[in-house]
Amino acid sequence: MFWQKLIARIGTTAVTLIGVAVIVFVVIRVVPGNPVAMMLPPGATEADVARLTALYGLDKSIPAQFLIWVQGVLHGDFGTSITTRQPVLDLVLGRLPATLELSIMALVMAVAIGGTAALTGTRLRGTRAEGAIDVANGMALSVPDFLWGLALILLFGVLMPVFHISGRVTPSLELPFTTGFYLFESLFRLRFDLWADIVSHMLMPALALAIPLAAIIGQLLKQSLKETMHLDYVTLSRTKGYGENHVITREALPNAILPTLTLVGVQFTFLIGGTVIVERLFSYEGLGNMAIDAVINRDLPLIQGIVILFAVIFTAVNLVVDLLYTVLNPRLRHG
Amino acid sequence: MADLTDGRGAVKRRIGTRLWLAGGWLTLLLLAAVFAPLVAPQDPLAQDLFLTRLPPFWEKGAEAGYWLGTDSLGRDVLSRIIYGARLALVVALVAGSITCIIGSALGLMAGFLRGWVDLVISRLIDIWMAFPPVLFSILLIAVIGPGLHSIILAIVIIDWTRFARVIRAEAMAQGAMDYVASAQVAGRGRIGTMLREILPNVLPTIVVLLTLEMGIAVIVEAILSFVNLSISTDDPTWGGMIAEGRASVYQAWWVLVFPLITLFLTVLAFSQLGEGLKDRFDPVLR
Numbered sequence: 193m194f195w196q197k198l199i200a201r202i203g204t205t206a207v208t209l210i211g212v213a214v215i216v217f218v219v220i221r222v223v224p225g226n227p228v229a230m231m232l233p234p235g236a237t238e239a240d241v242a243r244l245t246a247l248y249g250l251d252k253s254i255p256a257q258f259l260i261w262v263q264g265v266l267h268g269d270f271g272t273s274i275t276t277r278q279p280v281l282d283l284v285l286g287r288l289p290a291t292l293e294l295s296i297m298a299l300v301m302a303v304a305i306g307g308t309a310a311l312t313g314t315r316l317r318g319t320r321a322e323g324a325i326d327v328a329n330g331m332a333l334s335v336p337d338f339l340w341g342l343a344l345i346l347l348f349g350v351l352m353p354v355f356h357i358s359g360r361v362t363p364s365l366e367l368p369f370t371t372g373f374y375l376f377e378s379l380f381r382l383r384f385d386l387w388a389d390i391v392s393h394m395l396m397p398a399l400a401l402a403i404p405l406a407a408i409i410g411q412l413l414k415q416s417l418k419e420t421m422h423l424d425y426v427t428l429s430r431t432k433g434y435g436e437n438h439v440i441t442r443e444a445l446p447n448a449i450l451p452t453l454t455l456v457g458v459q460f461t462f463l464i465g466g467t468v469i470v471e472r473l474f475s476y477e478g479l480g481n482m483a484i485d486a487v488i489n490r491d492l493p494l495i496q497g498i499v500i501l502f503a504v505i506f507t508a509v510n511l512v513v514d515l516l517y518t519v520l521n522p523r524l525r526h527g
Numbered sequence: 528m529a530d531l532t533d534g535r536g537a538v539k540r541r542i543g544t545r546l547w548l549a550g551g552w553l554t555l556l557l558l559a560a561v562f563a564p565l566v567a568p569q570d571p572l573a574q575d576l577f578l579t580r581l582p583p584f585w586e587k588g589a590e591a592g593y594w595l596g597t598d599s600l601g602r603d604v605l606s607r608i609i610y611g612a613r614l615a616l617v618v619a620l621v622a623g624s625i626t627c628i629i630g631s632a633l634g635l636m637a638g639f640l641r642g643w644v645d646l647v648i649s650r651l652i653d654i655w656m657a658f659p660p661v662l663f664s665i666l667l668i669a670v671i672g673p674g675l676h677s678i679i680l681a682i683v684i685i686d687w688t689r690f691a692r693v694i695r696a697e698a699m700a701q702g703a704m705d706y707v708a709s710a711q712v713a714g715r716g717r718i719g720t721m722l723r724e725i726l727p728n729v730l731p732t733i734v735v736l737l738t739l740e741m742g743i744a745v746i747v748e749a750i751l752s753f754v755n756l757s758i759s760t761d762d763p764t765w766g767g768m769i770a771e772g773r774a775s776v777y778q779a780w781w782v783l784v785f786p787l788i789t790l791f792l793t794v795l796a797f798s799q800l801g802e803g804l805k806d807r808f809d810p811v812l813r
Contacts, residue, residue: 204653211654222670334798335791336746338753342769342787350776465659469750473773483662484754487669495666503657 194518201514205507212503217258220492248274248493261496270500271493275486280497284479288501289372290360291471291478295464297375297394298401302463303456305402306409313410314417314440325410332407337466341400341473348396356393358475365389397474401466405459412455416448423447450520457513461506546803549796556793560612568592569603571610571763576601580779596781598771604782607763608789614764615793617675618748622682623741629683630690631733637691638698639721648691655688664747668756678751682744689743690736697729731808735801742797749790765790 245251248271249260264271270280313325349357361367361374365386369377375394378387420426421444429443430436468480475481479498486494559566569592578601584594595604637648667681701707702725710724711717745765752766753773765786772783 204650207650208653208657211650212657215654215658216666219666219670330802331795334742334795334802336743336794338746338750339787339791339794342773342783343791345773345776346780346784346787350780461656465661468659468661468665469753472754480659480662484665487662487665488754490669499658499662499666502659502662506657506659 197518198515201511205511208507209500209503213262213500214258216496216499217261218254220495221254221257248272265500270497273486273494274491275489275494280493283482283494284497284501286372287477287479287482289374290476291464291467291480293373293375294394294398294401294467294471294476294478295460298398298463299405299456299460301398301402302405302409304406306406307413309406309410310413310417311440311445313414314421314444315436317418329407329410332403333411335404337400337404337463338469338473340403341397341470344396344400345473355396356389357396360390360393360477361386362389362393393476397467397470397476400470400473401463405456405463408459409452409456413448413452416451417444420444420448450517453520454513454517457509457516460513461509464502464505464509545799546807549799549803552792552796553800556612557616559609560616563609563613567603567606567609568594569606571602571606572761574600574602580775580782582779583781583785595785596779598768598782599775599779602763604768604785607768608765608786611763611765611768611786612789614675614762615745615748618678618682619741619744619797622679622744622747623737625679626683626686626740626744627690627733627737630687631694631729631736633687634691634694635698635721635725635729638695639702639725640717641699641702645695648695652688652691652695655685658685660685661750664751665754665756668751673756678748681751682747685747686740686743689740690733693732693736694729697732698725701725701728731805735805735808738797738801738804742794742801745790745793745797 242251249257252260261271268281270284272278273280273283276283309325309329313322316322316325345357348355356362367374367386368381368383371377374390375387378384378390417440421440426439426443430439434443467478468483470476471478471480472484479501483495483498485491486498575597578590578593578597579599581590581593581597581601582588583596583604584591586596589596593603593605595608597603598607633648637645663685664681667684668677671677671680698721707720707724710720715723748764749766749769752764753770755767755770768786769783769790772779772781772786776783
C-alpha cells in the first residue's frame with residue numbers, strides 16, 4: 193500500500209515537473225528583443241549575431257529547442273548563462289545554499305514563534321493575554337513577507353541599527369569556506385566571529401519570511417490543541433494529578449501536532465517562493481535575487497534553470513511531507 | 528446561558544468594529560483616488576530641485592503645502608500616494624474580479640463535474656503550485672511588457688489557482704449532500720444543478736476569497752513596481768515610491784515610511800473585510 197502510494201506520487205510529481213518545464217520554456221521564448229544582440233558590442237555585424245544565435249540554438253523551432261534542452265538536462269547540462277557565460281548548473285548550485293539556509297532559518301523561527309504563541313495562548317486561555325495573542329496572530333497573518341521585510345528594514349536598520357539589512361556577510365571579511373553553506377560551515381569550523389556576522393545579516397530577512405508562517409502555525413496549532421484539550425484522555429491525565437503545563441505539552445501536543453505538520457509542508461513552499469522578493473529587498477545573494485537579475489537581463493537559460501530548480505524544491509518538499517504524514521499517522525499507514 | 532449570549536454579543540461587536548474600520552479606510556482611499564486632482568495638494572509629477580527631500584510637516588525644515596515631505600526629485604509624497612491609490616485600486620478591483628470569476632468557474636467545474644475535467648484542472652493546479660509566484664509574475668511582465676493591462680493579466684494568470692483550489696474542495700463537499708441528489712431527482716440537469724444549487728452555497732466563500740485577492744493584487748502591483756516592472760516609471764505607484772524610499776532610507780526615511788503605512792493599512796483592511804464577512808456569513812454567529 194505504502195509503496196503503491198509512493199510510486200503514484202512520484203508519477204504525478206514527474207508530470208508536474210514536465211509541465212513546469214514546458215510552460216517556462218514556451219513563455220520565455222516569447223520574450224521580445226533578441227538576447228543575443230544585447231550581448232555583442234555595438235560594432236558587431238549581422239553575421240556575428242547569426243553565429244551566436246546558432247551557438248545558443250536560438251535559431252531552431254521551439255519544440256526542437258526543447259528537445260535539445262531536455263537531452264542536455266538528462267546529461268546534467270542546463271545550458272550556458274548568456275550574461276556570465278558560465279554553466280547554468282554551476283551558477284544555480286552556487287547560489288542554492290544561500291537560499292536554503294535562509295529558508296531553513298526562517299522555518300525554524302516560524303515554528304519556534306508560532307509554537308510558542310499557540311502553547312502560551314492555550315495555557316492562558318480565557319484571559320486577556322489570549323485575546324492579545326489572537327489579535328497579533330491575525331495581523332501577522334494578513335500582511336505578507338514583502339511588507340514585513342520593509343518594516344524590519346525601517347525598525348532595525350534605520351531607527352535602531354542593530355542588524356545588517358543588506359547582503360549575506362560583511363564584504364571585507366576573509367571567508368575560509370569551501371562550501372556555500374556559510375551558516376553551517378562557520379559553526380563547523382568554530383569560527384563564531386563569522387557565524388555571528390552571518391546570523392546578523394540573515395536574521396531580518398529570515399524574520400520577514402517567518403512572520404506570516406508563524407501566524408499560520410500559531411493559529412492552527414492552537415485550534416487543534418483546543419479540540420484535543422476536550423478529549424477524555426486529557427481529562428484523565430488531569431485527574432491523575434498532572435499539572436497544566438505537563439498536560440498541554442506532553443498529553444495534548446503530540447496528538448494536536450499532526451494537522452499542523454501537513455500544513456507547514458505546503459506553507460514552507462510558499463515561504464521558499466517568498467525568498468525571491470525578500471532576497472531582493474535585503475540584497476541577499478541567493479537564488480531569488482539572481483532570478484530577478486536574470487529576468488531583467490533576459491538571460492533565458494539562467495531563468496529556465498532557476499525556475500526548474502524552484503519547482504524541484506517545491507515538489508520535493510510536498511513529497512517528503514506527504515510521506516512523513518503517512519509514516520507518522522498510524523491510521524493511514526495500514527489503510 | 529447569559530454568559531454565552533454575552534460572549535456572542537462581544538464577538539459580534541468586535542466583528543462590527545473591524546468591518547467598519549476596514550470599510551472606512553477603503554472608502555477613504557477610493558474617494559481620494561477618484562477625486563485625486565481635487566484633494567492632492569501638489570502636482571504628483573512636478574519636480575522642484577529647490578525643494579528636494581523636505582521632511583514631513585512636524586520636522587524642522589518642512590515647507591507649508593508639502594505635508595508628508597518630498598522625495599529626492601522634490602515631488603510631493605502625499606500627492607504621489609493619493610495618485611498611486613488610483614493604480615492600486617484599479618488593479619485590486621479589476622484583477623481581483625477577473626481572477627475570481629475564472630478561478631471560481633474552474634474550481635466549480637472541477638469539484639462538481641469531476642471526471643476528466645477535474646483531472647485536467649487538478650493537474651494544472653499542481654503545475655501552477657510548483658512555480659514561485661513572485662518570480663512567475665516578474666517573468667510574465669518581462670515577457671508581455673510593462674503596463675496596466677500586463678499587471679492585471681499576470682495576476683489573473685498566476686492567482687486563479689487560489690480560487691480554483693478552495694472552490695473545488697467546497698463544491699466537492701456540497702456535491703455529496705442530499706439536497707443536490709434531490710435536485711437531480713427533481714429533474715435538474717448537471718449544469719443547472721451546478722449553477723442553481725452549488726453556486727449559491729459556495730458564494731460566501733467566493734466573496735471572502737475575492738476580498739483577500741484584492742489585497743494580494745495590491746501587493747503584487749507594489750512588488751512589480753518595486754522591481755521597476757509595473758507601468759511607466761513617471762506615474763506614481765506605491766511600489767515605485769517604496770523602491771525609491773528603500774534606496775534613500777538613510778537620507779529621507781519619510782519617502783519609504785508613508786507609502787509603506789498606506790500599503791500596510793490597505794492590505795490589512797482588505798483582509799479584515801474578508802475575515803469580517805466570513806464571520807458574518809457564519810450561521811453559528813448570526
